[in-house]
Amino acid sequence: MRKWVGHTGVVLALDGLPSGCRDPGCLEKLMPLFSGVKVGLPLLLREGPRLLRRVAEVAQSAGILRIADFKLADIGDVMSSSLEAIRDLGYDIAIAHAFVGVRGALEDLVVRARELGIEVLLVTSMSHEGSREFYDKHFREFLEVARELNVWGVVVPATRLHLVSEARKTMGGSVRILSPGVGVQGARYGTAICHGADYEIVGRSVIKAPDPLEAATRIVEEVERVVRSCRTSSA
Amino acid sequence: MRKWVGHTGVVLALDGLPSGCRDPGCLEKLMPLFSGVKVGLPLLLREGPRLLRRVAEVAQSAGILRIADFKLADIGDVMSSSLEAIRDLGYDIAIAHAFVGVRGALEDLVVRARELGIEVLLVTSMSHEGSREFYDKHFREFLEVARELNVWGVVVPATRLHLVSEARKTMGGSVRILSPGVGVQGARYGTAICHGADYEIVGRSVIKAPDPLEAATRIVEEVERVVRSCRTSSA
Numbered sequence: 001m002r003k004w005v006g007h008t009g010v011v012l013a014l015d016g017l018p019s020g021c022r023d024p025g026c027l028e029k030l031m032p033l034f035s036g037v038k039v040g041l042p043l044l045l046r047e048g049p050r051l052l053r054r055v056a057e058v059a060q061s062a063g064i065l066r067i068a069d070f071k072l073a074d075i076g077d078v079m080s081s082s083l084e085a086i087r088d089l090g091y092d093i094a095i096a097h098a099f100v101g102v103r104g105a106l107e108d109l110v111v112r113a114r115e116l117g118i119e120v121l122l123v124t125s126m127s128h129e130g131s132r133e134f135y136d137k138h139f140r141e142f143l144e145v146a147r148e149l150n151v152w153g154v155v156v157p158a159t160r161l162h163l164v165s166e167a168r169k170t171m172g173g174s175v176r177i178l179s180p181g182v183g184v185q186g187a188r189y190g191t192a193i194c195h196g197a198d199y200e201i202v203g204r205s206v207i208k209a210p211d212p213l214e215a216a217t218r219i220v221e222e223v224e225r226v227v228r229s230c231r232t233s234s235a
Numbered sequence: 236m237r238k239w240v241g242h243t244g245v246v247l248a249l250d251g252l253p254s255g256c257r258d259p260g261c262l263e264k265l266m267p268l269f270s271g272v273k274v275g276l277p278l279l280l281r282e283g284p285r286l287l288r289r290v291a292e293v294a295q296s297a298g299i300l301r302i303a304d305f306k307l308a309d310i311g312d313v314m315s316s317s318l319e320a321i322r323d324l325g326y327d328i329a330i331a332h333a334f335v336g337v338r339g340a341l342e343d344l345v346v347r348a349r350e351l352g353i354e355v356l357l358v359t360s361m362s363h364e365g366s367r368e369f370y371d372k373h374f375r376e377f378l379e380v381a382r383e384l385n386v387w388g389v390v391v392p393a394t395r396l397h398l399v400s401e402a403r404k405t406m407g408g409s410v411r412i413l414s415p416g417v418g419v420q421g422a423r424y425g426t427a428i429c430h431g432a433d434y435e436i437v438g439r440s441v442i443k444a445p446d447p448l449e450a451a452t453r454i455v456e457e458v459e460r461v462v463r464s465c466r467t468s469s470a
Contacts, residue, residue: 015313045320048283073308073332075363078250085280099334101365128310130336138369
């Protein structure tokens with residue numbers, strides 16, 4: 001069994017602040033329930049870099065992954081500038097789109113990331129229906145790019161479990177697989193990890209819950225229950 | 236001849252603040268030289284939403300386009316949240332990536348944009364070399380998506396002038412074409428407009444210049460000179 005950072009295998013996506021959880025100590029209680037936290041563009045646009053820095057500090061105290069998910073998808077120079085700012089805000093992993101290609105884009109990003117001590121997570125498929133229109137047509141090539149660039153991990157959605165299995169088979173055990181798409185987006189908790197993912201990402205199921213702490217506890221327990229069960233049956 | 240917003244056909248890309256131009260009145264002098272201003276992720280990460288709001292206010296006073304270039308490339312729900320924040324910061328145009336596909340992504344974005352009174356600009360090709368690896372293989376399909384969704388405009392790089400010509404021919408006169416890639420990235424000033432673009436985007440050539448106002452004036456004059464010359468020779 002792979003070892004998680006933290007003990008749950010669940011990463012919290014913060015695209016906004018939890019509506020039922022605006023008091024100062026709430027993030028401090030919420031984050032240690034997870035293996036990592038992932039901040040997105042809507043949060044940055046609404047709350048600004050200062051809040052992002054605070055989230056990174058709380059995550060660091062909790063000893064969990066700090067993921068900046070701005071889905072970098074630009075020329076190398078612009079992605080590298082973003083990466084420097086991401087590092088300065090206290091994040092240690094940045095998510096980029098494989099679709100922008102290697103030359104003049106991802107190759108520059110990966111070099112700069114190494115200089116800055118940041119890990120790169122590459123999106124290789126997305127959780128929504130439209131991912132089939134263009135993105136998924138290049139799924140195997142994107143895994144090849146991820147391998148060639150030797151990135152820390154790949155994003156493969158829980159809504160396409162066969163792609164999660166394929167990614168694990170193709171990439172071997174050393175690459176991390178993160179899966180969005182569980183909860184509100186329809187995939188069942190725990191199923192992506194059962195198919196080879198390391199971490200599942202939950203967002204709205206927690207941050208839009210009336211009681212985010214209760215929702216987080218329940219979801220993490222459900223993931224653990226499903227994962228225990230699939231591991232027992234495959235043992 | 237197409238009518239520009241402003242009088243220059245050049246859009247200023249602010250991925251950082253101009254290094255030679257940090258005094259408070261500098262942006263106020265710089266922006267009216269352009270037809271529009273485009274803010275990007277590195278600026279947001281470094282300076283925060285408050286600075287972005289100020290840029291939008293200055294641009295609005297100058298009567299130029301206010302473009303939020305966060306290269307939206309996410310599921311519909313997340314892009315819509317970003318769009319709401321972008322509108323609240325005072326921007327009237329948002330740039331998104333065509334490769335995320337329509338269902339559950341761009342279709343949601345376009346509906347929300349209409350509700351919010353924001354225009355959408357769709358990236359259909361990029362200026363760097365790696366754009367050929369995946370992006371450009373779907374160029375015609377992306378133009379089809381842009382037409383189907385009836386977006387305000389498309390982004391086609393000045394480093395691929397044949398794609399600019401093709402976009403203009405395919406899309407007709409009513410869709411705006413914005414072209415990055417002139418200046419530091421290698422394409423000659425004015426050439427994208429001569430091939431059918433409405434606006435050329437300059438960034439580093441201005442913001443990294445020792446005297447940004449002088450550089451901006453020189454570049455805008457050069458674009459106008461080249462455009463006059465190609466229009467005379469084709470008349």
